[in-house]
């Protein structure tokens with residue numbers, strides 16, 4: 089598969105490239121800072137520089153690929169405005185680019201509980217931006233999978249998670265998120281689903297099968 093990762097120098101993005109490569113895929117990594125090219129290349133992705141806030145049509149940067157992954161984010165230090173321009177509009181631009189390029193598969197890294205905004209103004213903007221992006225993706229006609237992790241940690245991967253349509257809040261390591269995202273792309277039957285993700289006790293392939301059957305029963 090040819091896969092493009094948006095947010096390729098992010099913490100999760102950098103964990104995704106080697107997994108995708110070891111699964112036999114080629115990876116294009118979208119970055120905004122050319123200084124990140126070498127690190128992204130070393131991690132296994134072909135770097136393409138594109139600032140998604142400054143580019144309306146990102147289809148050329150994304151390229152003709154089989155799948156796209158949204159792993160970008162304005163980050164914790166940003167104000168509310170960039171939650172809209174990165175977390176919402178960046179994801180919407182990726183939907184438009186996928187459609188334009190004939191890419192049907194889109195995996196979104198979202199966040200838990202974004203439909204119930206809480207916290208300060210900036211955090212609420214983040215949650216609303218994520219919720220709007222997820223809604224647009226669900227209605228896009230693309231073969232989407234939306235993964236909604238709980239609070240992210242930098243712990244080592246356990247390879248064991250909880251995945252499902254409606255989980256209680258919790259934490260999960262970025263490395264387990266990357267492992268789940270990579271496995272989701274190996275299982276086409278995950279298209280059309282949105283799942284919460286926390287650390288847990290299920291091995292990832294089992295967690296995915298369980299989440300599919302739970303969602304089909306709803």
Ligand SMILES: NC(=O)c1ccc[n+]([C@@H]2O[C@H](COP(=O)([O-])OP(=O)(O)OC[C@H]3O[C@@H](n4cnc5c(N)ncnc54)[C@H](OP(=O)(O)O)[C@@H]3O)[C@@H](O)[C@H]2O)c1
Pocket residue numbers: 094095096097098099100101118119120121138139140141142158159160161162163164174197198199200236237238239240241262
């Ligand atoms: N923090 C949490 O607890 C939590 C929980 C659930 C979900 N999430 C979501 O998980 C996802 C990934 O998290 P993470 O920790 O890997 O994020 P991260 O390390 O902050 O990575 C985000 C990446 O997005 C890139 N980016 C920002 N603005 C851009 C632009 N205008 N054009 C192109 N790229 C741009 C950043 O580039 P630069 O390196 O150049 O800044 C960065 O590499 C995010 O969507 C986040 O919202 C976070």
